Amino acid sequence: MHRKYTRRAFNAGVASIAVIAATDGTGALAQEKVVKIGITVPLTGADAEDATRIKDGATLAFDEANAKGGVAGYKIVPVVYDNGTATAGQYDPAQAATNTKKLVADPQVIANVGPEMSGDGKAMSPILSEADMATITPASTNPDITNPAMAHQFRPKGKAVYFRTVTTDAFQGPNMANFYKERLHVKSVYVLDDSGAYGVGLANAFEAQAKKIGIKVLGHDQLDPREADYTTVLTKIKSLNPDAIYYGGVAQAGVKLAKQAYETVPKMIKGGGDGIQGGSFLKGGGFPAVEGWYCTIAGPHLTESPAAAQFMRDYHAKFNDVPSDYSITAYDAAKVILAAVEAVAKSGKPMNRSTIRDAIQSSHVKTLQGEVAFDKNGDILDRTVSVFQYHQNPNAPADDLAKQQKYLGAAPQTA
Amino acid sequence: MTQWDILLQQVINGVSLGAMYSLLALGFTMVYGIIELINFAHFNVFMVGSFIAMWALVAMGFAGQSHVLHGLPLIGVLAVAFLATMLGTGILGVVIERFALRPLRNVSGTAPMITTIGLSYILYNVILLGAGADSKNYSNPMPNTHWDFLGGVTLRLREVLLWVVSLVLMVALHYFVRHTKMGKAMQAMAQDQEAARMVGIDVDRVVMLTFFLGSALAGAAGLIFGLYYNYTSYLIGYKAGLRAFTAAVLGGIGNIPGAMIGGVVIGLIESLGGQYIAVRWTDVIIFSLLVLVLVLRPTGLLGRAAPSKS
Numbered sequence: 001m002h003r004k005y006t007r008r009a010f011n012a013g014v015a016s017i018a019v020i021a022a023t024d025g026t027g028a029l030a031q032e033k034v035v036k037i038g039i040t041v042p043l044t045g046a047d048a049e050d051a052t053r054i055k056d057g058a059t060l061a062f063d064e065a066n067a068k069g070g071v072a073g074y075k076i077v078p079v080v081y082d083n084g085t086a087t088a089g090q091y092d093p094a095q096a097a098t099n100t101k102k103l104v105a106d107p108q109v110i111a112n113v114g115p116e117m118s119g120d121g122k123a124m125s126p127i128l129s130e131a132d133m134a135t136i137t138p139a140s141t142n143p144d145i146t147n148p149a150m151a152h153q154f155r156p157k158g159k160a161v162y163f164r165t166v167t168t169d170a171f172q173g174p175n176m177a178n179f180y181k182e183r184l185h186v187k188s189v190y191v192l193d194d195s196g197a198y199g200v201g202l203a204n205a206f207e208a209q210a211k212k213i214g215i216k217v218l219g220h221d222q223l224d225p226r227e228a229d230y231t232t233v234l235t236k237i238k239s240l241n242p243d244a245i246y247y248g249g250v251a252q253a254g255v256k257l258a259k260q261a262y263e264t265v266p267k268m269i270k271g272g273g274d275g276i277q278g279g280s281f282l283k284g285g286g287f288p289a290v291e292g293w294y295c296t297i298a299g300p301h302l303t304e305s306p307a308a309a310q311f312m313r314d315y316h317a318k319f320n321d322v323p324s325d326y327s328i329t330a331y332d333a334a335k336v337i338l339a340a341v342e343a344v345a346k347s348g349k350p351m352n353r354s355t356i357r358d359a360i361q362s363s364h365v366k367t368l369q370g371e372v373a374f375d376k377n378g379d380i381l382d383r384t385v386s387v388f389q390y391h392q393n394p395n396a397p398a399d400d401l402a403k404q405q406k407y408l409g410a411a412p413q414t415a
Numbered sequence: 416m417t418q419w420d421i422l423l424q425q426v427i428n429g430v431s432l433g434a435m436y437s438l439l440a441l442g443f444t445m446v447y448g449i450i451e452l453i454n455f456a457h458f459n460v461f462m463v464g465s466f467i468a469m470w471a472l473v474a475m476g477f478a479g480q481s482h483v484l485h486g487l488p489l490i491g492v493l494a495v496a497f498l499a500t501m502l503g504t505g506i507l508g509v510v511i512e513r514f515a516l517r518p519l520r521n522v523s524g525t526a527p528m529i530t531t532i533g534l535s536y537i538l539y540n541v542i543l544l545g546a547g548a549d550s551k552n553y554s555n556p557m558p559n560t561h562w563d564f565l566g567g568v569t570l571r572l573r574e575v576l577l578w579v580v581s582l583v584l585m586v587a588l589h590y591f592v593r594h595t596k597m598g599k600a601m602q603a604m605a606q607d608q609e610a611a612r613m614v615g616i617d618v619d620r621v622v623m624l625t626f627f628l629g630s631a632l633a634g635a636a637g638l639i640f641g642l643y644y645n646y647t648s649y650l651i652g653y654k655a656g657l658r659a660f661t662a663a664v665l666g667g668i669g670n671i672p673g674a675m676i677g678g679v680v681i682g683l684i685e686s687l688g689g690q691y692i693a694v695r696w697t698d699v700i701i702f703s704l705l706v707l708v709l710v711l712r713p714t715g716l717l718g719r720a721a722p723s724k725s
Contacts, residue, residue: 044543044548045548045549046548046549046550046648048547048548048549049549084548086539086540086543086548086649089548089648089649089650195695221693221694221695222694222695223694224694224695224697226650226653226654227654227697228640228644228651228654228655229428229432229644229685231428231686232425232428232685232686232689232690232694232697233689233694235421235424235425235428235686235690236421236689236690238416238424238567239416239420239421239424239567241416251550252550255550255646256550256644256646259644259645259646260644263559263561263571264569280549280550283549283552284549284550284551284552284646285552286479286480286552286645287479287481288480289480289645398479
């Protein structure tokens with residue numbers, strides 16, 4: 001009796017799901033014009049906090065567009081995939097590749113926002129090139145991906161598919177080396193990286209420029225981000241006694257490095273790139289460990305700019321959180337894609353990945369950071385790198401990034 | 416710093432690491448000694464221990480490293496934290512043994528070992544889902560007291576604490592195994608399970624106790640890890656666990672003093688290898704040495720060739 005009842009209920013459930021699926025699949029999509037846009041960032045693992053702010057920045061742009069009735073008659077449907085995995089504990093290039101294949105397999109997806117991490121970008125770019133689909137990264141800065149000399153590897157089809165609303169580590173690392181020399185008067189430095197694609201590239205770019213401008217590089221070691229103990233390498237650094245440390249990498253190793261460096265070499269100048277400019281580093285590291293650390297972003301500092309004031313209010317109202325600068329570059333990236341959708345719709349060309357890619361390539365879009373335009377490799381024309389320093393503000397919430405660091409200005413530009 | 420100062424500093428670093436590996440290695444070696452099972456859940460019992468300890472400290476009102484205690488209050492708070500953590504992970508170990516491993520006790524082959532790998536993943540994912548994936552800023556009431564001597568060698572209070580706690584726990588364990596009735600029952604079990612049963616030893620109780628003690632030591636190691644590094648995350652079990660397991664094998668699996676020595680040896684290799692070769696070669700050096708020791712002395716440093724107990 002009991003068993004019969006449950007089976008009947010189960011059958012009814014299956015039937016109703018089938019009905020819903022049928023109406024959803026045929027009815028809704030046929031009536032309304034829809035374009036899907038991917039968002040791929042690592043929402044699991046050590047990068048989750050900053051990745052969420054990037055995702056939210058892009059989502060806000062799409063929601064605003066839909067609230068106005070869509071773009072040129074198209075409803076925007078964001079498709080969010082998580083590039084992080086529990087096994088990696090942070091971003092995972094293998095997962096990024098899988099997600100990209102999923103996006104490419106859906107013909108309604110016309111472009112993508114992301115990734116946050118260059119390691120993911122390296123895995124994604126060749127797949128996107130094959131599909132002729134553009135992605136705009138609001139945060140990943142490794143120069144290899146857009147380097148024309150490495151085009152056979154990252155864009156085998158030739159056309160640029162990897163666009164950026166931030167500049168690359170070819171400027172982020174070297175400009176910081178200039179900052180070390182000119183503003184901090186550093187004469188010797190020890191370089192560390194976290195063995196990831198982004199970290200190694202950034203640290204190498206910094207090291208090359210440091211040598212060029214006469215900063216003595218006393219050594220370069222690679223940290224394993226899954227290792228707990230960095231006191232060994234820090235003791236080695238202490239014995240060499242450089243003026244400063246430069247760390248290329250993301251928060252997972254950065255948090256541990258900050259904590260242990262605070263104990264081993266508390267007075268040394270310490271700095272890094274945009275991998276440690278964010279909530280994950282601040283919250284995981286905490287004061288006093290992160291006090292005094294310098295960090296950069298590969299773009300202009302926007303969250304305090306008048307142009308972004310409305311964005312800051314809307315973002316806070318919607319997500320009850322304080323956006324990062326990369327929330328704004330993500331918002332800008334989304335805006336560039338929306339402008340491309342509008343341009344393609346107005347031109348009367350078919351709405352697909354190739355036309356959208358071409359529209360992005362030739363776009364000049366007014367965004368929160370000013371006019372965004374790309375060179376033929378997909379890199380943004382603006383090359384500003386902004387420098388920050390963590391400084392405790394006991395009156396503000398401990399995880400409020402905007403209040404717990406000072407903006408020090410743009411780093412001296414490398415020609 | 417002169418060459419000798421650097422060496423001394425790296426030895427201090429290495430012994431600290433080693434003490435932690437030793438505590439963790441004891442759990443592997445005890446369980447193997449009694450029921451010949453390699454318990455991979457131990458990796459993440461250690462990780463769960465560091466979280467239990469952090470929550471205990473948060474419950475006592477500590478957040479981050481801002482609230483610092485000295486003297487007796489510090490000892491009191493740490494004692495409570497150690498007790499809560501060791502009890503927590505001890506019970507976790509008993510639960511794992513009772514519900515997941517005891518039903519498989521008489522199953523031959525690798526099924527029990529594979530089960531422990533599964534359990535390890537369950538613990539890992541429970542913490543991932545429950546506590547999130549970001550690195551946690553550990554609650555730590557210890558002051559940043561340290562002593563500098565010679566040409567810049569630093570000895571920190573937390574290193575001293577690490578050594579003292581590890582030593583006390585290891586001596587206590589040694590005393591327990593050698594001189595108490597229950598400990599002697601454990602030794603008897605390790606030598607011959609069948610004969611132990613014949614003379615009236617309650618096998619289930621001894622196994623349960625072994626899991627309790629091993630897991631409690633892993634919990635203590637978890638708390639020490641948090642206090643030492645000021646951070647924890649759901650990921651910490653793998654690296655530390657693998658090193659500790661290597662330490663147990665290196666010292667001679669099943670042998671308690673061997674696990675202690677193995678842990679310190681691994682810790683020293685890690686710090687000295689990092690100083691004089693390169694940090695990224697640490698694992699290569701550790702595992703090469705392991706292979707070398709096992710080729711030359713298959714029973715490990717202190718292990719004795721025991722007849723197979725099938």
